[in-house]
Amino acid sequence: MAINEASAEQRRLHDADTAAVPWRRWGPYLSERQWGTVREDYSPGGDAWDHLSHDDARSRAYRWGEDGIGGFSDDKQTLCLAVALWNGRDPILKERFFGLTNSEGNHGEDVKDYWFYLDATPTHSYQRMVYKYPHQEFPYEDLIATNRARGREDFEYELLDTGIFAEDRYFDVEIEYAKAGPENLLGRITVHNRGPEAASLRLLPTLWFRNTWSWDAPEPRPELRARPGGVEAVHHRLGTRWFTVLGDAPLLFTENESAGSGPYVKDAFHRYVVHGDTAAVNPDGIGTKVAALVTVEVPAGGSTVVRFRLAEAPPADTDPHAFDRVVDRRRAEADDFYRALLAPELGDGERxxxxxxxxxxxxxKQYFGYDVERWLAGHGRDPLASRGTRNGEWFHMICDDVISxxxxxxxxWFAAWDLAFQSIALALVDLGFAKNQLNLLLGRRYLHPSGQIPAYEWNFSDVNPPVHAWAAYLVYELDKSRNGTGDHAWLESIFHKLAKNFTWWVNCxxxxxxxxxxxxxxxxxxxxxxxxxxxxxxxxxxxxxxxxxxxxxxxxxxxxxxxxxxxxxxxxxxxxxxxxxxxxxxxxxxxxxxxxxxxxxxxxxxxxxxxxxxxxxxxxxxxxxxxxxxxxxxxxxxxxxxxxxxxxxxxxxxxxxxxxxxxxxxxxxxxxxxxxxxxxxxxxxxxxxxxxxxxxxxxxxxxxxxxxxxxxxxxxxxxxxxxxxxxxxxxxxxxxxxxxxxxxxxxxxxxxxxxxxxxxxxxxxxxxxxxxxxxxxxxxxxxxxxxxxxxxxxxxxxxxxxxxxxxxxxxxxxxxxxxxxxASEHWRxxxxxxxxxxxxxxxxxxxxxxxxxxxxxxxxxxxxxxxxxxxxxxxxxxxxxxxxxxxxxxxx
Structure with a gap:
């Protein structure tokens, strides 16, 4: 297909791949759980789940990444955007999805919230998801205690089993993102009240900088500051961005710092919203984390909309209708993209x-940051003599990438052979990203000098099946059949790296x-x-x-x-x-x-x-x-x-x-x-x-x-x-x-x-x-x-x-x-x-x-x-x- 005949999304992909237009720079690159990961574990015994738990996460600054609900960030996770919620009854502000740790669940780690990804384009010009948030108090303790009491032969005790969704007493929080341009991100949150009575909700679109200034090799501290027309975000590498929320909503400022490090710390919004602690936020309108506090009263069966924007300059037009026209146009372009992509013989159900x-x-996709040498040093270990420490022999690894x-x-976290299979599916929509992913783990920052591919962060030295050559050739063939010619240079490059890994298998x-x-x-x-x-x-x-x-x-x-x-x-x-x-x-x-x-x-x-x-x-x-x-x-x-x-x-x-x-x-x-x-x-x-x-x-x-x-x-x-x-x-x-x-x-x-x-x-x-x-x-x-x-x-x-x-x-x-x-209307x-x-x-x-x-x-x-x-x-x-x-x- 000639590029002038392609869909708008196909043209964006073409521009990203051939003209370096940064359409992929911003995307859904936040994790849904940064706590309980190896990267954030600095415990003596290596117990990642207990070292930084769900309860700790709201008050301890992460080092290597961030998490959030419906999160977006730049591709280095410098500046992050997500949604926080409070139904007026929960004991904590809902800033991240909840689940059980490996020791709490009767079948291991087990997420308990319900959310669904409904749409996405490969340049992230349009994204849509929905989260099911109950009206009643979230049963955190019940879920932990009941699952802990069950054995491996028992079913897991799920949020649905608690009856909290009875009579449809919950909100559907629909989160959409649309790009008006590569650096101009629009967010629209539509809150649907599915219940039989009116219900109120506190909604906090939240912007913050990942903490890169409190550790070894610190960087200059960035700044968020209240200005006329919104929030100015200034970072020494990212430059200046503007965050605005349409309508009147108070802005809350604090620092993305661990509790105890100063008067304004990471859990300030939890303390302010849930406990009414007005001293928790900075009255001077400055910090490294900010949220707009939007209170909505949603009638039974009704909905309300909150809109926000992150861009390089303050918006010239704050008309909500103009805002919605951009979001709706991107949604229609996503329809066009998939209409052309999927075989016409497919039925509606298959589509x-x-x-x-x-x-x-x-x-x-997720930004994955993990400098193993620095991580080992944080354990007080000599990176060159750290055998016996988790991943000690992988001190050469420096991960700083968006990974599927x-x-x-x-x-x-990435898993080596999972990534190969994922690349095959991703190749259907984004050949450039699929090729990048297959090449990534074979590059010098990841591949061990011996030729071994790192398996996953719990133990990079575990051995995953060697499927990357098969996946690479398959992606090459798809590229060739779609475009008439294959990417010979890419195939040649990956072949030589694969040969090194093949030799490792033969030798080891x-x-x-x-x-x-x-x-x-x-x-x-x-x-x-x-x-x-x-x-x-x-x-x-x-x-x-x-x-x-x-x-x-x-x-x-x-x-x-x-x-x-x-x-x-x-x-x-x-x-x-x-x-x-x-x-x-x-x-x-x-x-x-x-x-x-x-x-x-x-x-x-x-x-x-x-x-x-x-x-x-x-x-x-x-x-x-x-x-x-x-x-x-x-x-x-x-x-x-x-x-x-x-x-x-x-x-x-x-x-x-x-x-x-x-x-x-x-x-x-x-x-x-x-x-x-x-x-x-x-x-x-x-x-x-x-x-x-x-x-x-x-x-x-x-x-x-x-x-x-x-x-x-x-x-x-x-x-x-x-x-x-x-x-x-x-x-x-x-x-x-x-x-x-x-x-x-x-x-x-x-x-x-x-x-x-x-x-x-x-x-x-x-x-x-x-x-x-x-x-x-x-x-x-x-x-x-x-x-x-x-x-x-x-x-x-x-x-x-x-x-x-x-x-x-x-x-x-x-x-x-x-x-x-x-089988019900809003779940089917x-x-x-x-x-x-x-x-x-x-x-x-x-x-x-x-x-x-x-x-x-x-x-x-x-x-x-x-x-x-x-x-x-x-x-x-x-x-x-x-x-x-x-x-x-x-x-x-």
Whole structure:
């Protein structure tokens, strides 16, 4: 599409990417929970949750970031904007969302407030969310005490369970942001009273500077000062901004300083509004934190609007109608943007799901500041000799970026492999940001000198699956299909960084140097019989089926990238052959017996981890889980043109195979060439594929009505048990929360549906379809008598996943777990995108706002809408997101 024909939002994206117009400079970059994070933990024992709690948060200045309700800030979180509320009954001013700490919740950390992201554009020119705020006193103590008294086998006690929303006695606080220009931000808060009686509310649009002046290496103190026409905000780097609230409202000033540091401190507005302490605020109209105190009386069923602006100059026009015209225009432009983005074949229900999923993805960006060396120094540790301190070996890390978060309350920090999956969904709306995110953790400020990617702030040294190469190539392909050419320079740059990480895996996670890998827990909390990231109770180690499969997929992805780069530089053909050879050795190793056992179980027709014992023997751990399904994901199809374009590569591969009998024996089983001339790489042949699919598509095993389960339902009646001395370790099917505290919190992959694994399975099926074609059919579900091609199976799984979020015949969405209130007028269109989903009924579980990897649901409808198996065969599809339209180069 020509830029003059693009939507207004597409033009803004183009200007941001090509002309450095700072449309992304301001965005929803505040966390929803900065308290209880590692960054703010300076305790001797490293107990982040207790060192700075929710109760402490209102009175202690943060060091590394800020939080707030519906927050906005600049991309360095210098100047922050958010909304505070008081219903006249609560014991505290509502300045941040409430939830339980890891020790308070019966399933770990657990947010209790209800809010929903409804709309967002990638430049944040328009954002909309709604928060449900009760009229009655918020039951803080009840939520803590009742959940603390419940066990892991009990349901969580939620705010809805308290009855506080009875008779609709609550406010819908709708928060909108719209940009009149890159540096001109408009905020509109519409308060709806859903109850049967009039109700009053104190509303505080709040502006403050992040405290960068009270720590080591202090910066000059900025200033907020009352001026005619508003508040002047002056900062030595940011310059001058003006904050104005339309209408008459008193301004309250204080300092963003911890309690006890002076007369005017962080909790001043709480003390002033809730306790009537007028001495808490600065009468001179100066400080580093300011709020306009707006009191509204909202009639039953009525609404009222509060408007504010943050800009480079005082507004020339304070007409509320002119203000609303800008906000409404940006909202209409968001409609135009998504109308052009989404496939016309999508129904209204699917469009709603996709748009809210992407809204959650875009709202969940967060500024992440964390200088590990300075943090270690704050613990009194020498950064160069700090092993034994959390993240001590990562002293080189300096984080100062906007990053896509899994969730801004329960997971307000990046997680390496989550970020790769999130980038795929974000690429649908903002290719530039998606590429930036994939590149970020591979850059010099993040990647360890050894080549390891940092996992997440609780332990950067944990090992996440190496999915970045796969994600990078997928994003590149989407860019290429959308724009006609791919970003070769970006792909080349990321390839070299990925090569460093690949080498780290080979050097550090292959215990015996035999091309079988031991990655550790690999993000799959509670999936195995043992904690796979800890020393085993038997001694020895695990040869991991999933770790080995991840590395096989890594080889395939690096091979794909090298082949693409070789279009412009033939030197990359040598790299391509090297990654092919490494994949071949992994394929050989998967079949090889070690200690008397191999990963593939011929009797079960499934892959399993191998427990390698100190005496040199080994035994399979026959737990049918994602661990054994992931080898299915290590499959990639390469175009038919590969042979004609790179004959020397094909000759080199053929020579390599012929010179190594073990490799030749593996690849003679049909693992190289597909049915239509494509080159297919996989860890299995057709016979094994059919056996894996028997279990995958069995509704009494992996195939749920709502996608692929993380553990086979077979283990409901047949739990696996393993005895070590007097202790029995067990794994049983648990479709909801786990009863095991192996990883603490709500970590659980013992039955629920989890989106990243489903994406990888769907991708594998589509690649396999390209290789095997329409002649290859299987029963789906197993035993049903219904025959499907692998493309049809992929579409069936996709449809089941989307069904989680769509209203059923009775109007309820499975994700809401049968809660009646979600069928009512003001809740029915609000969707949560949870961390994972009940393996039998699709109810949302885990983190309630995990729009991160679950945001992948936005991918499926758009991929499959109007797409047929013939399209895939015609295009030699190399991944889930590859367009059904050929590029001009491929047609030629």
């Amino acid at each position: 709603q799901v996709v748009r809210q999923a992407l809204a959650g993805m875009l709202w969940s 978060m899994p969730d801004k309350w329960e997971y307000p 996670k292959d215990h015996d140097g035999n091309n079988v890998f031991q990655g550790g827990f690999l993000g799959l909390d509670n999936i195995g019989v043992f904690d796979r990231s800890a020393p085993l109770p038997t001694g020895g180690y695990l040869d991991q089926a999933d770790g080995t499969a991840w590395m096989a997929l890594y080889c395939q992805s690096m091979l794909s990238i090298a082949l693409e780069l070789s279009r412009q530089d033939p030197v990359y053909l040598e790299q391509a052959q090297a990654y092919f050879e490494h994949f071949a050795w992994i394929a050989v190793a998967v079949d090889r017996e070690a200690g008397g056992a191999a990963m593939w179980d011929e009797g079960d027709g499934f892959f399993y981890d191998l427990l390698r014992l100190p005496d040199g023997s080994a035994q399979r751990l026959p737990v049918r889980s994602l661990v054994g399904l992931l080898p299915l994901a290590a499959v990639t199809v390469y175009e038919t043109t590969l042979t004609s374009r790179h004959p020397q590569l094909i000759e080199g591969i053929q020579d390599f195979v012929s010179r190594h009998p073990s490799v030749s024996s593996v690849f003679s089983g049909g693992r190289v060439n597909g049915r239509h001339g494509e080159h297919l790489l996989a860890l299995f042949d057709e016979t094994r594929l059919r056996r894996i699919l028997l279990r995958l598509l069995d509704e009494e095993e992996f195939l749920s009505p709502y996608g692929i389960r993380s553990l086979s339902r077979h283990h409901r009646d047949h739990p696996f048990e393993f005895r070590v001395g007097d202790h029995t370790f067990a794994v049983g099917y648990q479709p909801a929360e786990s009863d095991s505290a192996m990883f603490g919190g709500n970590s659980n992959w013992r039955g629920p549906v989890w989106f990243p694994a489903n994406v990888l399975v769907i991708r594998a099926l589509m690649n396999l379809y390209v290789g095997y074609g329409d002649d290859f059919t299987v029963e789906c579900p197993t035993g049903s008598g219904v025959k499907m091609t692998l493309f049809e199976v992929a579409r069936e799984i996709s449809d089941r996943l989307i069904r989680i979020f769509l209203p059923g015949p009775d109007g309820s969405r499975p994700v809401h777990g049968g809660q009646d209130i979600y 269109d609000l969707i949560t995108f949870n961390e994972y989903f009940h393996g039998d009924n699709g109810a949302g579980l885990g983190a309630a706002h995990q729009t991160g990897w679950t945001g992948l649901v936005a991918v499926f409808p758009n991929v499959f809408a109007g797409l047929t198996g013939i399209d895939l065969l015609d295009n030699g599809m190399t991944g889930v997101l590859r367009s059904a339209q050929r590029t001009e180069e491929e047609q030629a």
